Amino acid sequence: MKLKVYADRMSQPSRAVIIFCKVNGIDFEEVRTDITKRQQLSPEFKEINPMGKVPAIVDGRFKLFESHAILIYLACVFPGVADHWYPADFFKKAKIHSVLDWHHSNLRQGAVTYVVNTALAPALGLPLNPQAASDAEKVLSSSLSKIESFWLQGSGRFLLGGNQPSIADLSLVCEIMQLEVLDENDHNRILAPYEKVQQWIKDTRYATRPHFDEVHKILFKAKARLQKQRSTGENSETQLSLTTTLPSKM
């Protein structure tokens, strides 16, 4: 039975899992779980992930959620996944776990909270919260600074000095890509100080072409739609509604 990946490409961890499968030639069925329609909260989906979050996978009788756990599982059980994605070496593996664990309470927390409270909240039926956005920006900037000065300090182009990407590169770059939906000036202001981070995003995108761009298409569409709304002044909270902001087929 084919691997099933329950995902919404507007979700950054969903994209990381889909790109990983495509880059590694894993035969899978993508089951679209539309978060703007709250499909992740349906009883059917909660049979797969009772936490009501995408992504989740079903591999035969085995169910799994949490994107980092999924990426590790896929790297371990599918033949043909190159070692650099999740090395067999205990020391390298430990460092990847360290980056992935750090991601949760730093880059992820900052980026998700900032993006939701400056751009996506209305599309998710939530109010924008400027104070939460301001607090989150501090966490986000501090996280980007740590990636620039520490995680990317090695000789290679990727995290931990690697010459080829690991699952950590894919996970963290997909997280940062979510900033694309921000106002252009805001996006540039936040990323501008971090030259290594910008180069690393390009390198990860290049290393996973053409899948990276293909899977991110929906994000660029949402970005264009939001940018258009902003430029035409349709940027009030009520107008950035679910139907106008995010396409129903995203």
Add this chain to the structure above:
Amino acid sequence: MKLKVYADRMSQPSRAVIIFCKVNGIDFEEVRTDITKRQQLSPEFKEINPMGKVPAIVDGRFKLFESHAILIYLACVFPGVADHWYPADFFKKAKIHSVLDWHHSNLRQGAVTYVVNTALAPALGLPLNPQAASDAEKVLSSSLSKIESFWLQGSGRFLLGGNQPSIADLSLVCEIMQLEVLDENDHNRILAPYEKVQQWIKDTRYATRPHFDEVHKILFKAKARLQKQRSTGENSETQLSLTTTLPSKM
């Protein structure tokens, strides 16, 4: 060269790592890194963990931080660690990763924010934030509810239906133990609805005796001190100062 564990026993992930080493007979040196003295922010410590957080380890020339990554590493490289702590089986391992990843943005986020903003903030030189505490309590209660109804739903006494504890049990139980520093009524109110959770804490404590209680001694001392301050009315923000709340030798 002996494994070095940089830790402060008032930190719940530090305790998890120390207990793991002791239970598994790992020969290690505990290097006390006092967070009330901000030793985790010293240049010497930042050579080990530039993020300025405990725990961290140095094993020969290898440095590592993030407690989950450390627990996995120790389980993999030290001979004699029983399989149940971190099973070789890919499927069991994947489920443990899933719990540990879930922990970051749920139980940990809720518990840490709640405990800091209702009890420990003054000792850390921070103001108490009732709104943050209120928001955190929702995350904490929701997380405990998910542990009760989902993670502990199997036939065994431990997470994921296990008959013996894994690193996930140790990590999550140490997190919940931090609630001991709360006001007694508050502590009971939060935990009372979750009978399975309460039994699981006892079971994990029993399975790791006598090390669990020995390593938690400092927490019970801090609890007693805080409770005394509360009962004598010395519970204003200024009086719950660093020196009166937490012992210098904790």
